[in-house]
Every structure is written in structure tokens, then in C-alpha cells.
Amino acid sequence: xTLLSIALLCLLLIFxxxxxxxxxxxxxxxxxxxxxxxxxxIICTQMVVALGGVKLLILPFYPLAHALFGLSKSGTYVxxxxxxCGYPLGAKMCSDFLAHGQISRKEADFLLSICNHxxxxxxxxxxxxxxxxxxxxxxxxxxxxxxxxxxxVLSRKFYRCRNSTSAPTTVELKKxxxxxxxxxxxxxxxxxxxxxxxxxLFSILVMWIQQLTFLPLPVKAMLTGTxxxxxxxxxxxxxxxxQKALLPVIATVAFGGLSGIFQTRSVIKxxxxxxxxxxxxxxxxxxxxxxxxxxxxxxxxxY
Numbered sequence: 001x002t003l004l005s006i007a008l009l010c011l012l013l014i015f016x017x018x019x020x021x022x023x024x025x026x027x028x029x030x031x032x033x034x035x036x037x038x039x040x041x042i043i044c045t046q047m048v049v050a051l052g053g054v055k056l057l058i059l060p061f062y063p064l065a066h067a068l069f070g071l072s073k074s075g076t077y078v079x080x081x082x083x084x085c086g087y088p089l090g091a092k093m094c095s096d097f098l099a100h101g102q103i104s105r106k107e108a109d110f111l112l113s114i115c116n117h118x119x120x121x122x123x124x125x126x127x128x129x130x131x132x133x134x135x136x137x138x139x140x141x142x143x144x145x146x147x148x149x150x151x152x153v154l155s156r157k158f159y160r161c162r163n164s165t166s167a168p169t170t171v172e173l174k175k176x177x178x179x180x181x182x183x184x185x186x187x188x189x190x191x192x193x194x195x196x197x198x199x200x201l202f203s204i205l206v207m208w209i210q211q212l213t214f215l216p217l218p219v220k221a222m223l224t225g226t227x228x229x230x231x232x233x234x235x236x237x238x239x240x241x242x243q244k245a246l247l248p249v250i251a252t253v254a255f256g257g258l259s260g261i262f263q264t265r266s267v268i269k270x271x272x273x274x275x276x277x278x279x280x281x282x283x284x285x286x287x288x289x290x291x292x293x294x295x296x297x298x299x300x301x302x303y
Contacts, residue, residue: 018207026203030196039192041085046184069152074102079115086119091264095271112273113155113281114148118253130237143250147288194266202228202259225252228259254289
């Protein structure tokens with residue numbers, strides 16, 4: 001990490017104009033898109049917790065979540081927030097609920113593998129509009145969310161085997177700490193600043209990637225998508241011809257980009273959750289999303 005930091009500093013000094021442009025792009029994206037859409041959701045979800053509204057909100061969803069994933073009521077709320085609100089809220093809620101004793105460590109490990117995904121609003125409001133042809137909303141939603149089922153099966157088996165080989169421990173949930181609305185707002189501000197910082201850094205990386213003239217445009221677009229999801233989707237839809245862009249876009253969105261992984265790391269590290277495990281599950285989820293897309297493509301359906 002030390003050598004990497006020195007290398008990045010040298011690149012910033014060698015390419016100051018590109019670095020400034022990339023930083024501006026990242027901060028513009030953060031301030032105009034991410035901040036106004038994600039921050040209110042984070043504040044509201046924590047207010048629901050503070051005011052004791054979790055049980056009431058998840059009442060219609062708990063039976064299904066419990067049957068499919070074996071989740072508690074608090075775990076159901078974490079999963080619901082993660083699916084509806086997008087990166088990295090699912091991971092943050094998972095970390096916060098573990099820290100406040102509302103879910104066990106075992107459930108937090110399991111939830112982290114399935115609860116942190118792009119929101120339907122991002123898929124239908126941004127990704128779908130970037131594609132150069134009409135694509136069914138159902139196709140995008142199925143490709144991104146259906147793989148949660150096989151990933152949950154693998155995750156449950158993995159953590160069951162992992163726990164069985166370790167020393168037996170008794171998990172006791174402590175009494176839930178009270179969270180004030182002011183605490184929720186302060187926590188949200190801290191989280192959004194960290195997210196903005198990572199978006200700025202990875203937007204600079206994207207600018208550097210775009211300057212690699214020896215690489216073909218499709219390769220640069222894919223590298224961009226691996227680094228940062230929003231710019232990557234735009235580049236893939238611009239460079240690749242129409243329907244050929246759909247599979248790489250789905251893979252990019254399912255993975256979430258290195259920026260998304262670092263954002264997730266920033267919100268889970270205090271709870272001691274594993275970013276390595278999270279990255280593994282994202283890779284598996286990406287593979288499953290691509291398989292689902294290929295299967296749907298072979299079916300005689302119209303999207």
C-alpha cells in the first residue's frame with residue numbers, strides 16, 4: 001500500500017490537469033446524483049430505527065424473507081433497505097445493526113453477501129436510459145436480483161461450515177441502543193463524505209484509463225466499468241454497438257466496481273465484517289447474473 005500511495009502521488013503530480021478534471025467529474029457526480037438520492041434514504045432508514053418503526057415497516061415482507069433466507073425481522077429490514085436504496089446502504093445498515101446488537105454476527109456475515117446491490121431506481125432510471133435500444137425493465141431486474149437466491153444458498157453453506165470448524169460461540173444480542181435523529185444525520189454526513197472521496201479518487205483513475213491510447217476502446221470501457229460503475233456503464237453503451245453492450249453492462253452493474261467495494265469497506269470496517277468475503281460474493285453474483293442473462297437470451301421471449 002505504501003508503494004501504491006507513492007505511485008498515485010507521482011501520477012497526480014505528473015498529470016495535474018487530468019487529475020483535476022477527474023476529481024471535478026467525481027465530485028460533480030457525487031453532488032448532483034449520489035448525495036441527493038442516497039443521503040435522504042440513509043437518514044430516513046435510520047430515523048425508522050430510531051423511532052421504532054422497523055417491525056411495522058417489514059410486516060408484509062418478513063414471512064417471505066424468513067422463509068427464503070431465514071432472516072430475523074431486523075435482518076429483513078437490512079435486506080429491504082439494501083435492495084431498494086442501493087450501494088452502499090445495505091452494507092452500512094448491516095454494519096450498524098450488528099454494532100447496535102440488532103442482528104447477530106452470523107446473520108450479518110450472511111446478509112453482507114446478499115444485501116448490497118444497485119437500486120431499482122439506478123437500474124431503470126440510469127442504466128436503462130444509457131442503453132441505445134429499448135430493453136425491458138424486467139430483464140435488468142431479473143438479471144441483477146434473481147442471483148441473490150443461489151448466492152444466498154452458497155453463503156449459508158459457507159458460513160455454516162466455517163462456523164462449525166471454529167470454536168463454538170454463543171451469540172447473544174445486546175439490548176438495542178437508542179439512536180437519535182441528530183445521530184442519524186451526523187452518521188449520514190460522515191458516510192456521504194467518505195463515499196464522495198472514493199468517487200473522486202476513482203474518477204481520477206478513470207481519467208487516467210481514458211488516456212491509455214494503446215488500448216482498444218472496448219478494453220478501456222471495460223476497465224472503466226471495473227473501476228467505477230456509473231462512468232463505466234456510460235462508456236460501455238457509447239463504445240459497444242447496441243445489444244452487444246448489454247452483457248458487459250449487466251456484469252459491470254452486478255459487480256459494482258472497485259469504487260463500490262472501497263465504499264463498502266469504509267462502512268463495514270468498524271463492525272469487523274470481511275471485505276474479502278464481500279468481494280468474493282460480488283464476483284460470484286456477477287457470474288450468476290451473466291448466466292441468467294445468457295439463459296434468458298436463449299429463451300423465445302421478447303424483451
